[in-house]
Amino acid sequence: MSGEQACSTLDGNAAGGLLREVFAFDATEARTTCSGCARTAPMAELRLYAIELGAILRCPSCDEAVVRIARTPRGLWLDLRGAATVVAVSA
Amino acid sequence: MPAIEAARPPAGAGTPRLAWRQVEVIERIAETPRATTLVLDVPGWPGHLAGQHVDIRLTADDGYQAQRSYSIASPPEVPQLALTVERLERGEVSPWLVDEARPGDRFELRGPIGGYFAWSVTAGGPLLLVAGGSGVAPLMAMLRHRAASGEAGYAVSACLLLSSRSVANVIYREELQRLGSAPDGPKVVHTLTRAQPPPGWRGYARRIDAPMLAEVGFQPAAAPKVFVCGPTPMVEAVAEALVGLGHEPERVKTERFGATGGE
Numbered sequence: 001m002s003g004e005q006a007c008s009t010l011d012g013n014a015a016g017g018l019l020r021e022v023f024a025f026d027a028t029e030a031r032t033t034c035s036g037c038a039r040t041a042p043m044a045e046l047r048l049y050a051i052e053l054g055a056i057l058r059c060p061s062c063d064e065a066v067v068r069i070a071r072t073p074r075g076l077w078l079d080l081r082g083a084a085t086v087v088a089v090s091a
Numbered sequence: 092m093p094a095i096e097a098a099r100p101p102a103g104a105g106t107p108r109l110a111w112r113q114v115e116v117i118e119r120i121a122e123t124p125r126a127t128t129l130v131l132d133v134p135g136w137p138g139h140l141a142g143q144h145v146d147i148r149l150t151a152d153d154g155y156q157a158q159r160s161y162s163i164a165s166p167p168e169v170p171q172l173a174l175t176v177e178r179l180e181r182g183e184v185s186p187w188l189v190d191e192a193r194p195g196d197r198f199e200l201r202g203p204i205g206g207y208f209a210w211s212v213t214a215g216g217p218l219l220l221v222a223g224g225s226g227v228a229p230l231m232a233m234l235r236h237r238a239a240s241g242e243a244g245y246a247v248s249a250c251l252l253l254s255s256r257s258v259a260n261v262i263y264r265e266e267l268q269r270l271g272s273a274p275d276g277p278k279v280v281h282t283l284t285r286a287q288p289p290p291g292w293r294g295y296a297r298r299i300d301a302p303m304l305a306e307v308g309f310q311p312a313a314a315p316k317v318f319v320c321g322p323t324p325m326v327e328a329v330a331e332a333l334v335g336l337g338h339e340p341e342r343v344k345t346e347r348f349g350a351t352g353g354e
């Protein structure tokens with residue numbers, strides 16, 4: 001899990017621990033709409049690229065980078081430009 | 092949405108939501124030539140749902156750290172955590188866990204993680220579980236949870252379709268046989284993908300496909316809760332076949348695993 005891979009073999013489930021550092025809710029269940037193609041899917045179903053220094057979660061349909069998280073010396077960096085909406089599922 | 096940068100929370104601003112904790116190996120069980128179950132003592136474990144996973148972090152003497160996710164194979168009813176790990180060649184973490192870790196060894200773990208790929212008897216069924224190789228681990232937690240739940244568990248019809256390379260590579264083979272032959276036990280069906288089946292083999296001998304899923308699993312009209320876990324190509328093929336058979340995509344939950352960056 002070092003560096004960004006040309007081909008993802010993991011999905012958003014495996015980023016659950018990192019997502020738990022960022023969001024106050026369990027984001028693997030959160031329904032996320034891709035700003036590229038408007039496909040909506042739980043974050044768990046997005047394709048995961050890289051994890052050691054953060055994560056990029058890409059849309060399985062159009063490959064848009066929906067969620068980007070980076071670990072920086074100052075803290076966690078979150079970029080949600082690829083997500084039109086993120087809807088937390090109420091328990 | 093714009094990018095935001097979150098500063099570190101001030102010291103003493105409450106405990107982290109997901110803390111790393113030291114765990115100790117208390118037992119190792121050789122499952123197959125490539126897979127080992129590690130039973131862990133996890134002080135203060137808050138409990139988990141069947142299907143959830145943990146992050147494991149190993150630290151080398153020089154400070155180098157490697158982190159991976161592994162599914163929990165034990166049910167919520169058992170206090171010790173069981174992780175079943177398959178050795179990935181050229182991996183950084185799995186060879187140590189599979190071949191080297193011994194009772195008394197310690198490492199860091201955080202969890203439980205993930206509410207998406209999780210099931211409890213209170214969610215009901217029917218339950219259709221489809222696994223490739225060590226992808227059976229989180230689904231085994233579900234079957235063990237079902238078996239530990241008495242009447243409420245038996246009330247849930249369950250079926251497991253497990254794809255393995257060969258008979259020798261079937262993880263939990265004896266326990267699955269025991270569960271499957273018990274009254275009110277789950278239906279357990281095997282398929283082998285790389286080896287000729289032995290004489291008298293009653294399972295399949297090909298990759299999972301739509302006709303197999305139609306024969307084995309619940310019909311879409313039964314609206315089963317479906318969990319698919321395995322290597323990415325297998326998961327993609329199974330999920331696509333299930334939706335093609337008429338299962339609602341929202342009821343087909345998937346979890347992919349495999350090599351990333353040498354693991």
